[in-house]
Structure formats: C-alpha cells, structure tokens
Amino acid sequence: MTGVDILGMRLRNPVLVGSGLLTDQERNIRKLLATGAGAVVTKTIHPSPPTGLDERIVRLPVGMLNSTTYSKRPVEHWLKVLRSFAADDLPVIASLHADTPAELGDLAAQVERTGCRALELGISCLNEEAGLEEDTPERVFAYTSETRRRTSLPLSVKLAIGEGLESRVRAALAGGAAAVTISDTISGAAVVADTEELELGGVFGYSGPGIKPLVLAAVWRLRRHGFDLPVLGCGGISSGRDVADYLRVGANATQVYTALHTDMYATLDRIVTETSALLPGSLEAAT
16 A cells, blocks of 8 residues: 655555544554554643543444543653654654643643654644634634744644634644644534433534535645645545545545444454555546
C-alpha cells in the first residue's frame, strides 16, 4: 500500500485511528499500531479534565452519541507513556486541549520534550461546555497561535464541520497549523422511547456513518475554494471504500474511530486490508 507523508511523519498507510476512549490506554495504542494503523491519536490530554461527569456512549441505528470529554489520566502519566512511544519510534500523535491558550501552550511544550512527533489540538469538543458547536475563528487562532509559539512540533487542529468552517480553517493556518482534522463530532440528540427524554440528558457529540456525506462535502468545498493544506478526513469511516472516498475528495489521510467500537482490532485490520486492495491502483488512477 502507498505510504503517506503527514505532520512530518512518513506513515505506512493513510488509515489513522482517531482520538477517543479506545486510545486512552498505552496497550490499546500499541496493539492498534501492530494491527496496521498508520498512526494513532491519543485520547485528548488535558491538564485539568472535568470531573463528576456522566460520560457514556449510546449506540444508535446509525452512528453513536457520546458524552465523553478528555482523558482522566494525569499529564504526568501521559508524559511517561509518550516517552515510551518515542523511544520505540512509534507514530503516535498526542491530542491536547486546555482551559486557556496559555495552558495549552505549556502542555504542548511538555509533550514536545518527551520526543513525541506531532500534535492534534482537540479544541472543538462540544461536550465540554455549551456553545463550542459555534466555535469562532478568534478562538481557534488564539489556541493555535499560542501552541505554535511554545512548540515547533507539526500540529493539526481538529475542527467540526458547520457554519464558518472556512474561516476557522484560515484561523488555524494563520495561527501556525500544519494541517486540519475534519471533522470533530457534531451536535446530535436522540429521544428515549419509554421516557420521551433525551438520551444522555441533552445534546452531545454525534459520529458515525451519518456524518460521512457532510464531511466529504466539507473537504471537497475546502479544496474547491483553494485550500491546499493537508487535511485528515474523519467521520463515518467503516471500510476501505470510505477511506478511498475521503482521499478522492481531497483528504491526505483519514481517521477511523466509531467503527472500532465493534471488534476493534478485527475491524481495523479489515479496513486496512480493504484500503490496501484499493491502493495504489484504482485510487492513483483517479487522482
């Protein structure tokens, strides 16, 4: 399979594992890489993650709702784990966020000293606080530019699709991002049939096959409107065909996550195998 250059790394394939509960443990990350992932993004590391939240996942007929936020493991734990990954030269991307740009910059500087090779800024999680589904370019620039000021590591900014995406991408670029990850979860809700109340008690992050057409359209529009930065496409990937679709509309690499909540390693192996069967032949012929 054709390799891919992304965030300063030469990866063996364009199938990365995205950030989430499944990437909150060192053993999982190592096994996902051994199974064939081009790279793995850690669960988002936060210096002071919220406590006492009812973090859950609800499977829907199509896709998944989740009320999860950040890793509950302390920064010191993650710094040790990242040093271990760096010592073994593993393609691991550290997902980071913090309550302020200054705190995020400090966290990024600590992570750089572990030897970690790249960062993803998970600054658009709508589950943490109200209103992030209406993120602003000013906020994106503030977090990105302060992180860039404190570290030289290549970084991708993870953004959700929706109104103002192009302005937010421009803000990430102006702040020093090397790439963007499109898309974070989007606002979603489901009604419990028995009680007629909302699942999870409100509106939370929706992911899975239902958002794939929306994210494909967003990536396609970015390319059509002249954006030439690397894009990591993320949303609804459950097959090699999905990976190829993202690459065809202009993504440089992809992230799979929700599908891995069913038979994690077997599902990843299947997606990588299917992608390998499609690359380089049919994909290179189309580009």
